[in-house]
Amino acid sequence: MIITDISHVSPAFFITGAIFILLIGSLLSWGVLSFFQQKVRKGLWLLGGAVLSLAVMVLVFNTWLSEA
Numbered sequence: 001m002i003i004t005d006i007s008h009v010s011p012a013f014f015i016t017g018a019i020f021i022l023l024i025g026s027l028l029s030w031g032v033l034s035f036f037q038q039k040v041r042k043g044l045w046l047l048g049g050a051v052l053s054l055a056v057m058v059l060v061f062n063t064w065l066s067e068a
Helices: 011-036 040-063
Strands: none
Touching (some): 011 040
16 A cells, blocks of 8 residues: 655645535535435536536636646
């Protein structure tokens, strides 16, 4: 097993990633729960929000947190 060195991960990158992962996971799980409760429109909006959050996360990571 190899030990991975994470000392070069900046705190801004870690915090931003953690917030986006929590947001996307919450929206996905809430959307699936809405589908099980027969609330299709609300579930679609929540899943759409998760996809939008994922796109914003990729944009943020590519623009502000990229190493040039």
